[in-house]
Amino acid sequence: AQKVTQAQTEISVVEKEDVTLDCVYETRDTTYYLFWYKQPPSGELVFLIRRNSFDEQNEISGRYSWNFQKSTSSFNFTITASQVVDSAVYFCALSEAPDTGGFKTIFGAGTRLFVKA
């Protein structure tokens, strides 16, 4: 069965600190997708990144970076120089591959990030 574990329930940092959110997943599929979503206080989930299981290249987008390591089944998310606007709940997710008939996405429990000014 597929599973996504976000062991950090809450993290609190001071503005400008770097912070890493951990995500560990379990799947027997050879083709799958990994995602990160941000849920600000307004509630709507905002898509941040999608990673194909065949693509282990790290990704950087501005202050955000993602480290995907199949050997440890991890897909960690780092925010560099955090800002107050980064305060939100962040979800890691794992999806069955659509082209193999998969329809579901499994979400982790989320990590609540507090960035203090």
Add this chain to the structure above:
Amino acid sequence: SQTIHQWPATLVQPVGSPLSLECTVEGTSNPNLYWYRQAAGRGLQLLFYSVGIGQISSEVPQNLSASRPQDRQFILSSKKLLLSDSGFYLCAWRNRRGTQYFGPGTRLTVL
């Protein structure tokens, strides 16, 4: 571009009353559609998903039901609400690359 709408944004209902939440998607055809519920401070629970008109898969047996009367319309219903139905309801559509995009959500309080 695609957009997803949900209404109402907020709803307060008495126990035992019916429920109807609506979700519509624009800018895409034959999307996979999903209903999730999020209890306060908790993660996402998948309730229903649909791969086409009239096709509904239920993940959680309870007093909720879903229908898809049109290609881009997904409705969540209940005949009699329970206190435990309170929560934040999110609708999502999924593109062919597997990415889900979420609507703004409906915050339901059952009193």
